[in-house]
Amino acid sequence: MAPETSIESVDAALLCIGPVMLSCEEPNFKWIVREHIICLQYEYEHLVPSVDIFTYNDGRTVNLLNVNGFLQVSECASRIPLTIWIHQNYPNSPPSVVLPQAHGLHPFVDCTGVVTSEYLTTWTYPRSNLLDLVRNLVHLIAHHEAFFSSSDLLFSNSGDPIKLEILEHLVAMLQSDVAALQSKTEEDIKALSGLQEELVDRAADIATSIILGVENGRTSLKQRVLEMTEEADMMAQSLRVCDPKSTGNKIEAAFEVEDMEAKNVLESLAGEEAIEDVVYALDKAIVEGVISLADYLKQVRILSREQFFYKAMFVNLRSSNAFQICAEDFLWLLERFDNI
Numbered sequence: 001m002a003p004e005t006s007i008e009s010v011d012a013a014l015l016c017i018g019p020v021m022l023s024c025e026e027p028n029f030k031w032i033v034r035e036h037i038i039c040l041q042y043e044y045e046h047l048v049p050s051v052d053i054f055t056y057n058d059g060r061t062v063n064l065l066n067v068n069g070f071l072q073v074s075e076c077a078s079r080i081p082l083t084i085w086i087h088q089n090y091p092n093s094p095p096s097v098v099l100p101q102a103h104g105l106h107p108f109v110d111c112t113g114v115v116t117s118e119y120l121t122t123w124t125y126p127r128s129n130l131l132d133l134v135r136n137l138v139h140l141i142a143h144h145e146a147f148f149s150s151s152d153l154l155f156s157n158s159g160d161p162i163k164l165e166i167l168e169h170l171v172a173m174l175q176s177d178v179a180a181l182q183s184k185t186e187e188d189i190k191a192l193s194g195l196q197e198e199l200v201d202r203a204a205d206i207a208t209s210i211i212l213g214v215e216n217g218r219t220s221l222k223q224r225v226l227e228m229t230e231e232a233d234m235m236a237q238s239l240r241v242c243d244p245k246s247t248g249n250k251i252e253a254a255f256e257v258e259d260m261e262a263k264n265v266l267e268s269l270a271g272e273e274a275i276e277d278v279v280y281a282l283d284k285a286i287v288e289g290v291i292s293l294a295d296y297l298k299q300v301r302i303l304s305r306e307q308f309f310y311k312a313m314f315v316n317l318r319s320s321n322a323f324q325i326c327a328e329d330f331l332w333l334l335e336r337f338d339n340i
Helices: 004-015 029-043 130-143 145-156 161-241 260-288 293-317 321-329 332-337
Strands: 048-055 061-071 080-086 096-098
Touching: 029 061, 029 130, 061 130, 080 130, 260 293
Parallel strands: none
Antiparallel strands: 048 061, 061 080, 080 096
């Protein structure tokens, strides 16, 4: 529980006027500070509020409320002096925390003893307050207690020159290691930042390539659809022409020829193919005993004579343009009549 004298001193400091009046910017500043300090003293009674003059780097001096005392991280650890300065625009801006005996020995403390922890750099009201700030400091000090222990030994054994030299050497080594670690961390951050930029550029290139591929694919599909539509229209037109109702049930009307030579080639081809089919049917009929041998021979002689005339016509038409056009579309035509 916060001592009554501390609460009274806070109230007196917040209500005083004249030369020692506190510098503040927010109208509700005093009541927020009072609430935060009282909450802090409930848990840390050794931190006592007071009013002192604070000097900025540019030489300005103001009357600021501060919390001064020490932190006890553990029972076996030594006490660590601490001062928290509450600025005029608190709680919108973080307070200043000073550890006088650290002197840059801690990774989060600079050479003047000012703390630069992550909690202070990410200070946001109302999430941030004095109590959580001190708890965070205790957590940081507990994880790096060796820095403060060496600092205490340095001050307590300053009369022994041998120990002082050893401790100074140890502190120098620690500072060198911390500086090297910070330098390595900065290099890693720089390298990772470059890698991040490269990945962003690569992602943009990949996205562009995918989009271009999709666009090209869509264009190709559109072109193919147009071609297939034209082919479908041509097929529909051909079907309308070949409709038995429009051709008068004449199959020949479905085929278009350019001249008489083409017509002769078409008729010769159809006649020769028809004779082949008839001969095949006669072969099956004689095997099955449907017709007699005499009838079979008679029909074969007649069909062979007609087939001879068709083949002779093909021989005569082979050098014609109509035959060459048909042969380009039907390569088997040349193979079939090469032996004639």
